[in-house]
Amino acid sequence: MSFDYDLFVIGGGSGGVRAARVAAATGAKVALAEEYRMGGTCVIRGCVPKKLMVFASEFPNAIEDAQAYGWDVSSGDFDWTDFRTKMHAELDRLEGIYRRLLDGSSVRAYDARATIKDEHTVTLSTGEDITAKHILIAVGGRPVKPELVNVDLGITSNEIFLLEDLPKSILIIGGGYIACEFAGILNGLGVEVTQYYRGAQILRGFDDEARGLIADQMRDKGVNLHCGTNILEMERRDGKIWTKATNGTEATFDQVMFATGRTPNVEGLGLENVGVNVGRLGEIIVDEYNQTNVPSIYAVGDVTDRVQLTPVAIREAMAFVETVFKGNPTPVDHELIPSAVFTQPEYGAVGLTEEQARDQEPIEVYTSSFRPMQTLFAGREDRVLMKLIVSQATRKVLGVHIVAPQAGEMIQMVGIAVKMGATKEDFDRVCAVHPTMAEELVTMKSPTRTA
Incomplete structure (x- = not known):
């Protein structure tokens, strides 16, 4: 059977765009449809604008700290309109990059909603039917509100x-x-x-x-x-x-x-037309190779409700291309994924929590909580937490938890060691970088408790 495309991707977020580009690089004929804006949740209404708002929100404390350090500065009023204008200009710039990446990869982009008609056909909101050997669903998720009057x-x-x-x-x-x-x-x-x-x-x-x-x-x-x-x-x-x-x-x-909460964005997608299996929340059920029960249809990212993180969607997209277009069956690895929560204070984590670990096996817990030098000098009461969860049997570090400024930056580096299977003694052998907050990760010699 002859198809219009080798791959049709529904969704122009991080996972969909990455899959389309990398598949096209193998020589496949690829198209992608996005009904709103290229970039998806992360770029347009998620990680990127949120992080810009985090940066903006931290300046009042920074200005107070500057005064404590001897600087003659003061904080004026925050201009939301000015900030919002610049933020959306940055989002426009990033969306333009996504579009250029697709164009440079010879991916045909459709600014339209795509729904599934049959196992090899999608229907665009323009009324056009397009056939493809493989269909990849990467439509992400959306916020949900509770059932409540008004x-x-x-x-x-x-x-x-x-x-x-x-x-x-x-x-x-x-x-x-x-x-x-x-x-x-x-x-x-x-x-x-x-x-x-x-x-x-x-x-x-x-x-x-x-x-x-x-x-x-x-x-x-x-x-x-x-x-x-x-x-x-x-x-x-x-x-x-x-x-x-x-x-x-x-x-x-x-x-x-x-x-x-958020829910997979599958409403009106046409999954029932081909009998794609979904879970209780509407999440598309896939195997370890991102394939649904319909052999020609795959799914990656938040729509599968496995791990709702942008880098995970990208890795799933890469595994999909390896499997389908490079002949190298590659299962998705969802183990030991570092993550950051941009609360104030920031939180970085990789591996098991103390509660998860102690239910699994006997553990040692190493903790250090203290007032960091920078804000202590400025007279603030902020505290940070460095925490290691260690297996008593294997000595492997099962989990690391950091609550501190720039915790996300730290956990990215620590995640490498944990993914490699580092032991507590491996951490101990590393010379501390002084004076830093992170040096506590390699200087905690005695467990705070065992469980």
Whole structure:
């Protein structure tokens, strides 16, 4: 059978674009459809604009620290309009790069929505049917709101970057990394931030000790964080949003943001037309080679709801091309993935939490928590945490957890050692770099506790 393309990719985010480009480099004829903007969640409404907002939000503390170090400086007002204009100009620039990369790779890009018609055919929103030997679904995920009367009065992480004006006050619902990151960002930009989370502690799934330190410091920095609390009611009153919480609190805010989870973006995609298996949340079920139960259809990235991280989607895309277009069956490796949460303080982690590890085997836990030199000198009460989880039997470092400024930068390097199977003694053999925060990772000689 003759096809229009060897590969048709649905979705122009990090995973889809990488797969299209690398497949085309093998000589395959490739096309890609994106209904919104090239770059996907990460570039357009996720990692990149969020990190720019993190940078912006950290300047008030930096200016205070500069004063403590003898600089005659002062902080003026934050100009949201000016910042937002520059941020979107940067996103436009990055989207242009994505488009040029596709064009330079001879990938045909369609600015249209694509849905699956049959196992080898997609239908574009222009009405055109296109056939392909292989179809790759890389449509990502989207934020979801809870079922609540007047829930549309609130926004999600998609809209936060598009606000015309920065609110004076905001209620953030949720306790995951998105909720906590934006609580810190908006607090740093001068917004009065209240955060409700229905669970007992924020950042569920991460290390308990790290979660506790982050929650304490968020409160110390001015975030009005309430755990064990959820929203019951909301309505528009006098131009603001009135809310009632499960703890009985009634309060009014300029804005309410829901960060209550994300779901695979499969609605209306046409999966039922070919019988692609999906899970309880709509996630596309794939094997270790990213293949669905329909042999010609594959999926990578957040739409599979495995590990929702941009670099993971890219690695899955590379494994897909190795398997399908290079004849080198390559399973996806989801073990020991380093990650960073851009809370304030920042959190970097790789491997098991203390709770996960102690349920698996006997462990030693090494911890060091202290006030770092830079902010101690400036008179701030900030604390950092360095934590190693070590197997008693093999001496392997099973997990590393860092709560500190630039924790994401540190965990990238530490992740290499953990991925290589480094032992506690390997860490001990490394000479410390002094004076740094990270030197604690190689100078902790006695376990804090065993479990």
